[in-house]
Amino acid sequence: MSLPLFVPIKLPNGTTYEQPTGLFINNEFVQSKSKKTFGTVSPSTEEEITQVYEAFSEDIDDAVEAATAAFHSSWSTSDPQVRMKVLYKLADLIDEHADTLAHIEALDNGKSLMCSKGDVALTAAYFRSCAGWTDKIKGSVIETGDTHFNYTRREPIGVCGQIIPWNFPLLMASWKLGPVLCTGCTTVLKTAESTPLSALYLASLIKEAGAPPGVVNVVSGFGPTAGAPISSHPKIKKVAFTGSTATGRHIMKAAAESNLKKVTLELGGKSPNIVFDDADVKSTIQHLVTGIFYNTGEVCCAGSRIYVQEGIYDKIVSEFKNAAESLKIGDPFKEDTFMGAQTSQLQLDKILKYIDIGKKEGATVITGGERFGNKGYFIKPTIFGDVKEDHQIVRDEIFGPVVTITKFKTVEEVIALANDSEYGLAAGVHTTNLSTAISVSNKINSGTIWVNTYNDFHPMVPFGGYSQSGIGREMGEEALDNYTQVKAVRIGLSQ
Amino acid sequence: MSLPLEYSVTLPDGNTFTQPTGLFINNEFVKSVSGKTLDSINPSTSEVNGTVYCAEEEDVDIAVKAARAAFKDWKKVTGVDRGILLNKVADAFEAQRDLIGAIEAWDSGKTKEQNAVYDIDECISCFRYFAGWADKIQGKVIQNDPKKLAYTIHEPLGVCGQIIPWNYPLAMAAWKLAPALAAGNVVVLKTSEITPLSLLYVARLFKDAGFPAGVVNIISGFGAVAGKALSSHLDVDKIAFTGSTATGKLIQQAAASNLKAVTLECGGKSPLIIREDADLEQAVKWAAIGIMSNQGQICTSTSRVYVHESVYDKFLEEYTAHVKEAYKQGSMFDSEAVVGPQVSKVQRDKVLSYIEIGKKEGARLLLGGEKNSEGELSKGFYIKPTIFADIKPEMRIVNEEIFGPVVVVGKFSSDEEVITYANQTQYGLGAAIFTKDITVAHTMAAEIQAGMVWINSSNDSDVHIPFGGVKMSGVGRELGEYGLSIYTQAKAIHVNLGNKL
Numbered sequence: 001m002s003l004p005l006f007v008p009i010k011l012p013n014g015t016t017y018e019q020p021t022g023l024f025i026n027n028e029f030v031q032s033k034s035k036k037t038f039g040t041v042s043p044s045t046e047e048e049i050t051q052v053y054e055a056f057s058e059d060i061d062d063a064v065e066a067a068t069a070a071f072h073s074s075w076s077t078s079d080p081q082v083r084m085k086v087l088y089k090l091a092d093l094i095d096e097h098a099d100t101l102a103h104i105e106a107l108d109n110g111k112s113l114m115c116s117k118g119d120v121a122l123t124a125a126y127f128r129s130c131a132g133w134t135d136k137i138k139g140s141v142i143e144t145g146d147t148h149f150n151y152t153r154r155e156p157i158g159v160c161g162q163i164i165p166w167n168f169p170l171l172m173a174s175w176k177l178g179p180v181l182c183t184g185c186t187t188v189l190k191t192a193e194s195t196p197l198s199a200l201y202l203a204s205l206i207k208e209a210g211a212p213p214g215v216v217n218v219v220s221g222f223g224p225t226a227g228a229p230i231s232s233h234p235k236i237k238k239v240a241f242t243g244s245t246a247t248g249r250h251i252m253k254a255a256a257e258s259n260l261k262k263v264t265l266e267l268g269g270k271s272p273n274i275v276f277d278d279a280d281v282k283s284t285i286q287h288l289v290t291g292i293f294y295n296t297g298e299v300c301c302a303g304s305r306i307y308v309q310e311g312i313y314d315k316i317v318s319e320f321k322n323a324a325e326s327l328k329i330g331d332p333f334k335e336d337t338f339m340g341a342q343t344s345q346l347q348l349d350k351i352l353k354y355i356d357i358g359k360k361e362g363a364t365v366i367t368g369g370e371r372f373g374n375k376g377y378f379i380k381p382t383i384f385g386d387v388k389e390d391h392q393i394v395r396d397e398i399f400g401p402v403v404t405i406t407k408f409k410t411v412e413e414v415i416a417l418a419n420d421s422e423y424g425l426a427a428g429v430h431t432t433n434l435s436t437a438i439s440v441s442n443k444i445n446s447g448t449i450w451v452n453t454y455n456d457f458h459p460m461v462p463f464g465g466y467s468q469s470g471i472g473r474e475m476g477e478e479a480l481d482n483y484t485q486v487k488a489v490r491i492g493l494s495q
Numbered sequence: 496m497s498l499p500l501e502y503s504v505t506l507p508d509g510n511t512f513t514q515p516t517g518l519f520i521n522n523e524f525v526k527s528v529s530g531k532t533l534d535s536i537n538p539s540t541s542e543v544n545g546t547v548y549c550a551e552e553e554d555v556d557i558a559v560k561a562a563r564a565a566f567k568d569w570k571k572v573t574g575v576d577r578g579i580l581l582n583k584v585a586d587a588f589e590a591q592r593d594l595i596g597a598i599e600a601w602d603s604g605k606t607k608e609q610n611a612v613y614d615i616d617e618c619i620s621c622f623r624y625f626a627g628w629a630d631k632i633q634g635k636v637i638q639n640d641p642k643k644l645a646y647t648i649h650e651p652l653g654v655c656g657q658i659i660p661w662n663y664p665l666a667m668a669a670w671k672l673a674p675a676l677a678a679g680n681v682v683v684l685k686t687s688e689i690t691p692l693s694l695l696y697v698a699r700l701f702k703d704a705g706f707p708a709g710v711v712n713i714i715s716g717f718g719a720v721a722g723k724a725l726s727s728h729l730d731v732d733k734i735a736f737t738g739s740t741a742t743g744k745l746i747q748q749a750a751a752s753n754l755k756a757v758t759l760e761c762g763g764k765s766p767l768i769i770r771e772d773a774d775l776e777q778a779v780k781w782a783a784i785g786i787m788s789n790q791g792q793i794c795t796s797t798s799r800v801y802v803h804e805s806v807y808d809k810f811l812e813e814y815t816a817h818v819k820e821a822y823k824q825g826s827m828f829d830s831e832a833v834v835g836p837q838v839s840k841v842q843r844d845k846v847l848s849y850i851e852i853g854k855k856e857g858a859r860l861l862l863g864g865e866k867n868s869e870g871e872l873s874k875g876f877y878i879k880p881t882i883f884a885d886i887k888p889e890m891r892i893v894n895e896e897i898f899g900p901v902v903v904v905g906k907f908s909s910d911e912e913v914i915t916y917a918n919q920t921q922y923g924l925g926a927a928i929f930t931k932d933i934t935v936a937h938t939m940a941a942e943i944q945a946g947m948v949w950i951n952s953s954n955d956s957d958v959h960i961p962f963g964g965v966k967m968s969g970v971g972r973e974l975g976e977y978g979l980s981i982y983t984q985a986k987a988i989h990v991n992l993g994n995k996l
Binding site for chain 1: 574575578579582620623624626627628629630631633641644933934937938959976990992993
């Protein structure tokens, strides 16, 4: 008896919804060619939610064929307001299905409903912002004298491959699909194997919004068997990946070795969160908490190294400790839960291992430092003090609710500490002094600097990394650069 | 007994609706302070379509005060939220496309099925386009001095006065309202006294969409009274006007009262050039649509056609036959009719007087040249599509804007000659060139004095592409990204990061 293509799933709030399980190709949910399936587990209960179909290289081929045919249809050449309509309708549908989507996300990823509701709202807002861009993609006319007429055009790149992570399954899908739908590209998007559900549900909304068959294809599968075929596929012109730096490296290699497809990457980070003596303590504490405990710390730009100026160090540590200890952790479906579960056994083990390393390295556990409960992948908010800059827990990305806190004296010192990393994704600066805010921001080597805020996103503000945190920017006008290429047309006007 | 604030209407196509009559201020329909009203006339029957309240100076003042008060909070609304409201307006137009198209036809003389409903589509497109810009209005950061953070913000101008004409009542309203609101301004918009009805109906859609009271104010009134009051008002930050060049001049002068920003879309006498190598069949069709659409009541109508001598006679023969066959005249609710009546008696008489001038000046009349008095049409302001040929450069019908379904055709022998003809008038709004030669197309486009040039089409406008004129055709560009710059002003902010005295 093969797995049905739609499976009813009962949510903890008592409602039941139809979860698609197939591969979404050409606007239809289909079985994988091999008929193979795999399971996805609820991190808060450790129980299997459902099986879904698993894509392999032959399924990727089918999806790429569909995307190729769609790219050569009128999708990218007809009036952009057609694409605008699809994106606006999709945003509206997401608003209509917001509750279901938030619940699916909390169920499959383990994050609290508080977090997943925010994700859903940002997802709709981003699609809406992309809708407005569809008919505003422009080139230039360049004057070189009477003998020529020169203009540039921005054209869609074509068939894209997109690989997204498990920490923000739905939101990451929107950051990838929004610009594709906007610019007239087509795509094959592979979800993370531990969180396949919300993107499949989104796929049915994309069809309802009017995207033609083949424009968006969504497949569930594993990196080596479904991700690798995407990054080396000869017919994919561009690959976009969000995930670990290690995997990003593989993808870039595969892209270069196959057909030199364009590559954009959103990778890891070890972002410094810096507090100056003149910071406003109350709001800073909130931003430190958001910086590392929001989304259970499974955030690429998490503020995972905190630096506090000596004049305010003791106060901050004590208030931060109190704040961490009063966070509600547990059942994601309880309205007031802030921290849900880590996303998988694998992640749980990895984080606990780093906590162990931290203890062995001689750091002090200011709070937390252990699992929470014995069912579900919960970890207590953990703060390490008395760390040294060469400790592994200060250098490596832990990707959990574990933060180090260090004292500093001068501005120059903390800028050097902040920049001493192979990463450069984000940074936080907390100060009430305008000059400090701007000059420190200008000197930190990161793609996003948050001043007196943290993990604070907007569809119009670009996001991406310096150094080994990535290549390219998502959101903002800059996202469109990743999905278009410039053609220069130079017309000789012979007299 | 004063005029009720609304009345019921049943249109010839069966649509029924409630027509508001008041001045739309602070999201409410109110009577004019003096009680003054004006009548709107049906161009097909000469009867009164309705009576509406008419704004005088004191009413303009009330509207401006409402807008100024609303601006305080409207300034704080995010671009994302402004975009959402504008999209809701587009949704509402879409939901009532047929009815709104019918009201527009009924009051303006446009034929409903062949003309008015497409104007509604344009309104929808315009609101959606600018809704998309609302959250994307960006300043710049200028990085030339490490000791300074220098940036610009593109802030709204504030209270914008907008005065629109009668030839595209709703589309012109959309072109004015959408960018102004997207950029964060508040508006007081005066409709033409000849076509006040459709926008009063539509005003409710702004309230329903959720625009706060005072952000959008719509008043009916006369140019000489309400228009003058708005353009000279000391608390209005900008005036945007579409209409005749003569009135445009008055507006620019009135605006000097407080140096308010001024943009003008005025008249035109746009040339359409057909070279020897043109696709003649296409040129004929575009040359027809370029002047006979909307009864020739388009600022950009290509009302002068210049044809290369080698194809002149052939063109005239095919053109005359095509216009005769394709441009059927009838009332607004005649679904086959392409050409309706002129908007008013005054306009009709003005066009007829130019036809008489043309005859006296010795131009050869090939088609039309008179009223259309067939049957029911005798009740309305109908003029037959008219073609004059063999024009000379000094003729009045060649240099002056007629604003009716009257085209003048002449011949030329060289590109230099026709460029001279093209540039000879005081206007510079549009121009069209029909040719297959790339070099000539681009170089001629560069040499013609016009804000817009169409190559192998005519009047092919689009909300994404800037629209406006040079010379006496106007100041500033509407639509496209350029259209935002006339509703924002750049404020430069310098943050000192270490320049000490």
